[in-house]
Amino acid sequence: MPSSIQLDREQIATSTPESQAGVLVARRHHLLVRCSHWLNVPILVGLILSGLSIYWASPVYQHKPDPLTGNFDPLADTGIWICAHVPGLHQYSSPPDWVYNHLSLGPGMLAAALRLHWLCAYLFMLNGLVFVIGLAKGGGWRSLLPRRTDLRDALKMFSYYIGVPVAKLTRRTGLHPRFNTKYNALQRVAYFSVPVAGLLSIFTGWAIHKPMQLDWLTALFGGYDKARVWHFWLMWVVISFVVPHVILVLADGWDTLRSMIVGWSTRIGKSEGSRNGA
């Protein structure tokens, strides 16, 4: 119904000049991409919480058992260190469990953690499929493809971000690198590599889950133990993307956040995240 929405300028002649004009919006994200983006939040939280509970049962990294406590888990050491040094935590009942009590489902919950982890993993795979379909239908995949100049441009963006706090402190305006694509090079590198990391997480997860049936996959990652190391560090890759991503979205303003909810942006003529590159 294109005619029904055309602005009838005569009908709203009493309005202010700004309200007479229609608002120009650019379509940014396909509905399926938006849905899968937000569904990733609870799914990843579930995966990380349950994953760390599984880790507790058999830590990927172990050192020689402590002669006093018998502890061999560096994450338990971290908990002990936190309880020893952070004020108010000296009386904590079980310092080795501090990290697991705060960043996982809890210690001693392997069965429940495995069930939840696999539920979230299946949802994650399904959600990845939705994301790919959304990218294909909306054509958004073209914006994510790496380009030859990306490495150089990404370094420029990175140095710009590093300089932002200094520019704020000295009240200078940092010169933002120019780009005329939907995403800047650093965003493109991040948005391209995170789905790759997700895919690798799925493969390493299967390699750990079915090391006998999928022995070729397990061998591809260097064996069962190495596949676990891959899986563990891929989690950190995702976390190291999510934290600055959230900070930059919040810093970039409402338009960027809204565009991932409603799909469009009023920032016409500027690339998404042009100020902060969320």
Next chain:
Amino acid sequence: MALEKDHAASEPRNSSSTKTAQEADVVSTTWAHHEPERAGSAPSVVPESAFRQRRGSFFQERPLRVTEVDPQVLRKLTRRDVLIFGASAISGLAVGASLLPQTTLERLGLVHENKKGPKKSGF
């Protein structure tokens, strides 16, 4: 969005503001960057095959679709989408919490310890 005027798809680019916005939003890719240089500077360079050009345009980033929308309609749609998002987030939280084991919920303070009845063992 039913109540809108889609410039990119249907409009014959008669509005100057829209045209400017579209032009500003036109994105360039590696192919777009390099082709004019090749064509202008070195006549001896063998022109790229039709296949490569087609491939370049297939992978080339497309301009974003710019649409003119009534501000009231835009507000209404935004409100609707944000409300749906909020409701989904709340229901997602509720479902997520219901999947957590009893001991985790107790530790988070979401439920009180159940000493009499059978314990919830997760989902």
